[in-house]
Amino acid sequence: MPDRGALGTFAEPADAARAVLRLRERGHSVRASMPAPFPAVVAALGRPRSPLQWVTFPGALVGLLGGIALTAGTSLSWRLVTGGKPIVSWPPFVIVIFELTVLIGSLANLAAVAVGTFVGGRAASFPAGVPVDPARVALFVVGDPAAAEQALRDAGAEEVRRVG
Amino acid sequence: MSNAATFRSIEDTVRAAHGPPGPLYWLALAVSGGVFAFGAWAYSLVVRTGLHWTGLERPGMWGNLITDFVFWVGIAHSGTLISAILFLFRARFRTAVYRVAEMMTVFAVMTAGLYPILHLGRPWLAHWLLPYPNQRELWINFRSPLIWDVFAISTYLIVSTVFLLVGVAPDAAALRDRATGWRRGLYRLLAFGWRGTDEQWRHYTRAYLFFAAFATPLVVSVHSVVSWDFAVSVTPGWHSTLFPPYFVAGAILSGVAMVITILVPLRRAFRLEDLITARHLDMLARLVIFTGLIVTYSYATELVLAAGEPASDPERSTFLYRMTGPYAPVFWTMVTFNCGGPLLLLVRKVRTTTWSLLLICLAINVGMWLERFNIVVTSLAHDRLPFDWRVYVPTWVEWAMTFGAFGWFFFLFLVGLKLLPPVSIAELKEDAAGHGAHGPDGPAEGSHA
Numbered sequence: 253m254p255d256r257g258a259l260g261t262f263a264e265p266a267d268a269a270r271a272v273l274r275l276r277e278r279g280h281s282v283r284a285s286m287p288a289p290f291p292a293v294v295a296a297l298g299r300p301r302s303p304l305q306w307v308t309f310p311g312a313l314v315g316l317l318g319g320i321a322l323t324a325g326t327s328l329s330w331r332l333v334t335g336g337k338p339i340v341s342w343p344p345f346v347i348v349i350f351e352l353t354v355l356i357g358s359l360a361n362l363a364a365v366a367v368g369t370f371v372g373g374r375a376a377s378f379p380a381g382v383p384v385d386p387a388r389v390a391l392f393v394v395g396d397p398a399a400a401e402q403a404l405r406d407a408g409a410e411e412v413r414r415v416g
Numbered sequence: 417m418s419n420a421a422t423f424r425s426i427e428d429t430v431r432a433a434h435g436p437p438g439p440l441y442w443l444a445l446a447v448s449g450g451v452f453a454f455g456a457w458a459y460s461l462v463v464r465t466g467l468h469w470t471g472l473e474r475p476g477m478w479g480n481l482i483t484d485f486v487f488w489v490g491i492a493h494s495g496t497l498i499s500a501i502l503f504l505f506r507a508r509f510r511t512a513v514y515r516v517a518e519m520m521t522v523f524a525v526m527t528a529g530l531y532p533i534l535h536l537g538r539p540w541l542a543h544w545l546l547p548y549p550n551q552r553e554l555w556i557n558f559r560s561p562l563i564w565d566v567f568a569i570s571t572y573l574i575v576s577t578v579f580l581l582v583g584v585a586p587d588a589a590a591l592r593d594r595a596t597g598w599r600r601g602l603y604r605l606l607a608f609g610w611r612g613t614d615e616q617w618r619h620y621t622r623a624y625l626f627f628a629a630f631a632t633p634l635v636v637s638v639h640s641v642v643s644w645d646f647a648v649s650v651t652p653g654w655h656s657t658l659f660p661p662y663f664v665a666g667a668i669l670s671g672v673a674m675v676i677t678i679l680v681p682l683r684r685a686f687r688l689e690d691l692i693t694a695r696h697l698d699m700l701a702r703l704v705i706f707t708g709l710i711v712t713y714s715y716a717t718e719l720v721l722a723a724g725e726p727a728s729d730p731e732r733s734t735f736l737y738r739m740t741g742p743y744a745p746v747f748w749t750m751v752t753f754n755c756g757g758p759l760l761l762l763v764r765k766v767r768t769t770t771w772s773l774l775l776i777c778l779a780i781n782v783g784m785w786l787e788r789f790n791i792v793v794t795s796l797a798h799d800r801l802p803f804d805w806r807v808y809v810p811t812w813v814e815w816a817m818t819f820g821a822f823g824w825f826f827f828l829f830l831v832g833l834k835l836l837p838p839v840s841i842a843e844l845k846e847d848a849a850g851h852g853a854h855g856p857d858g859p860a861e862g863s864h865a
Contacts, residue, residue, distance in 0.1 A: 263418040263419055263420035263421075264418060264419050264420075264849075265419060265849045266849075266850075283613065283614060283615075284613070284614040285611060285612045285613050285614070286612055286614070286617070287423055287586075287590065287612060287841075287842060287845045288586075288842045288843065288845040288846035288849065289617040289620070289621050289842075289846065290846060290849055293614075294614065294617065294618075297614050299614060299615075299618050301618075301622065302618045302619045302621075302622035302623075304619060304622045304623055304626065305622075305626070308623075308626050312630075322547065323558045326547065326555055326558075327555075327558060329555070330553070330554075330555035332555070332557050334557075334559070337559060341558075341559050344558060344559045344560075344564065345558055347564045347567070347568070347637070347641060347644075348558055348563070348564065348567050350633075350637060351564075351567040351568055351571040351634075351637070352567070352571075354571055354575060354630050354633070354634045354637075355571040355574060355575065357626075357630055358574070358575045358578060358627060358630050358631075359574075359578070361623055361626045361627060361630070362578050362582065362623075364619070364623065365582065365619050365620060365622075365623035366608065368615075368616070368618075368619030368620075368623070369585070369608060369609065369610065369616045369619055369620060370608070370609055371615070372613050372615030372616035372618070372619060373609040373610060373611045373613060373615075373616055377613050377615045377616075378611060378613040378615075385420070386423075386427075386589070386590050386593055386612070387420045387421075387423035387424045387427065388420045388423075
């Protein structure tokens with residue numbers, strides 16, 4: 253269910269960043285949609301870092317342990333005796349273990365970002381069904397639509413619409 | 417012009433590149449498809465009646481096909497270098513060129529991955545290279561370099577493809593909103609529900625940083641692994657600790673040369689001169705000089721070390737054979753193109769003149785293929801035992817398969833150019849707004865590139 257509020261757009265990311273700072277100073281909750289992650293806008297929004305590493309690094313660890321189990325474990329199960337070489341020969345196994353660490357870590361990272369962007373793209377994060385020019389930075393101020401509209405106009409928004 | 421207008425202009429330029437193809441595009445597609453089809457037919461001869469169609473014979477059991485494998489793995493390197501390593505090093509010039517390099521990487525790995533299978537006498541048993549539960553009591557040998565290749569190449573293909581598609585998502589969303597028909601459906605799929613919210617960017621930029629961090633050691637490992645296919649053997653000319661850095665530098669040299677070879681006609685044909693500028697080509701040319709100097713140093717090191725060995729040493733004998741034997745034209749062409757070409761680019765006028773840059777990069781592509789041929793073939797043709805020496809000459813079937821791979825690569829590339837945005841729209845917008853590549857520790861956590 254989308255929040256009620258107002259949506260304003262800006263042609264310049266720098267103006268949008270200034271507006272975000274101003275709106276947050278006045279106690280408004282602001283969400284944004286933008287064509288690129290403009291550092292000034294991102295910094296003004298003051299969002300915490302994504303916790304993606306809590307999925308990615310365990311994924312890499314699973315790849316590492318899986319690589320060890322696959323190489324050492326299966327070599328011990330199916331012993332292939334060749335010319336005095338040890339059955340568990342770590343230097344060559346490291347290559348396979350490394351590749352699996354990268355592979356599973358990357359796939360875990362992909363799964364995490366897929367979930368993150370899916371959740372972050374839902375209507376609860378930003379009002380859906382309101383057409384926004386993809387070339388402009390759009391700010392959504394949560395709250396009473398009339399008050400939010402006024403706040404956006406005061407902050408310098410160029411096109412303002414009420415939502416909800 | 418406001419930033420919003422600039423952003424629209426970037427989108428319009430990319431959208432125009434996806435317009436109805438002209439006759440030149442169709443001609444290029446037909447030629448590359450035709451060459452690929454001929455190569456595939458030539459390969460069908462090998463599948464139907466055996467490897468006797470090739471020039472492979474003891475002791476030279478590796479020839480054009482393994483040369484092609486190493487060459488295409490090398491070509492695949494620049495994509496990850498340009499997108500991941502230069503991202504971590506905050507090199508802003510990558511923005512306009514990395515998408516083409518990433519596409520090139522994916523298609524080149526798809527090409528390279530075919531060759532070890534094509535080279536098998538019984539390619540329909542290629543799945544035996546994979547570890548899977550079976551009733552034959554057989555298991556793969558993790559101590560074999562060929563198994564390292566299986567893991568390295570498949571990991572590289574998957575990670576490169578993921579990296580490419582994750583980068584495409586915001587751009588697909590930008591194109592989706594004004595696309596129609598099947599293209600709208602494609603971009604909706606590729607955009608993966610992208611709306612550009614700050615919540616999405618927050619996760620996306622973090623994930624992109626992690627992908628780059630994974631891909632950077634991966635790119636170094638992959639060609640190192642390929643070099644170990646040779647270096648862990650005891651064959652003269654192969655058994656060298658120099659091989660991993662030598663192969664990685666050579667791979668980057670050939671990959672960047674291929675990126676330039678593709679970008680020069682591409683920016684003209686798709687009218688992308690405003691986005692992919694002369695400065696971008698100049699920066700890539702400097703990368704060619706840098707890696708070319710490493711390759712030159714590697715050639716010199718190999719030769720100096722071999723020359724210092726006693727007259728009876730097989731290493732010395734192999735290097736003399738390379739320089740003066742029947743493969744001498746291959747060796748000297750390789751040295752001329754791979755060492756002389758990058759050195760010519762030190763002259764600013766040569767580097768900034770498009771046709772001379774293209775010509776030199778084409779020569780480097782040829783030189784790098786010859787380098788792989790020189791490594792793979794000459795060492796086997798001139799082993800430790802003189803009675804076993806034999807000159808390998810590729811047959812027309814092998815040449816057809818070699819050129820068929822170029823047809824396959826360019827066919828995929830031409831199709832890819834019409835489906836995917838050839839430049840990163842989001843990052844160009846970020847650059848246009850006056851921010852650009854802040855990298856992972858830039859002024860704001862959210863910075864994309």
